[in-house]
Amino acid sequence: MHPRVSVSSLCFPALGAVQAVEAVGRLGVGAMSLTGRVLREAGPDAVAAACRRHAVAVTTATGSLALDPSSAAALDASLSRAREDVDLAAAVGARSVYGLPGPRGAAEWKDRVEAFADAAGPLVAHAARRGVTLAVEPVNWLYADLGFVHSFHDAIAVARRSGLGVCLDLFHVWTEGGLREEIAENVDLITHVQLSDMTPGARALPCRTVPGQGIVPLAGLVEQLLEAGYQGTFDCELNGPDIDAFGHAEAAAQSARWLDALLTRLGA
Secondary structure, eight states, rough: OOOTTTEGGGGOOOOOHHHHHHHHHHHOOOEEEHHHHHHOOOOOOHHHHHHHHTTEEEEEEEEEOOOOSSSSSHHHHHHHHHHHHHHHHHTTOOEEEEEEOOOOOOOSHHHHHHHHHHHHHHHHHHHHHHTEEEOOOOOOOGTTTTOOOOSHHHHHHHHHHHTTTTEEEEHTTTTTHHHHHHHHHGGGGEEEEOOOOEEOOOOOOOEETTTTSSOOHHHHHHHHHHHHHHHHHHHEEOOOOHHHHHHHHHHHHHHHHHHHHHHHHHHH
């Protein structure tokens, strides 16, 4: 399998971290992402041992970046949890931690950006000492209770102001009119790329499907990222009713094969 193919543990919702590492290894894939929840539950020693057994590297993990500036005590508590997530990721060799920055909670968007950037400063410094880059993930506005960043354009602004990178989930941003141009201009910010296709006609989230079976122009977007100079992995992130019906293992396997063929054809 192409070394830049990655598979997310979210593809295997019933498995713990150790079992997910094993499942990825069985696909012949050498890179994966982990959710902070399953990493925390299994513990970094067990995950690192499983990675060695199955020749799989954890390149990134999710973390709690919903920093709460409402009071000094709330901010300290949220920073402590975020530092723990960074430490767990670093312990298994992950180079980045990405997450959602919490709800807007402010009348003016720019005020929320400033509050987040001010709160994130100590965490960015802590992550840098552990060799980890933090990244904000833009998501559909239906997840506004979890994050206030809903486009790649806005993620760029938050990242530049706060010293973070951007986790680019193409599922959430592929419809943006200026996406290709902004990728070219800001590829230095992109720490991690996630991809899945979108089920035509679906009206509820998550409406993800296997790459090549939906309406997202994934091949062109991957080519654009490569041409812009993106050097990281491409992570298959699959969940939702179509994936459940398809079968989690087969969906992950077919997605990895599709991505392997695409990257090989593009000369990545």
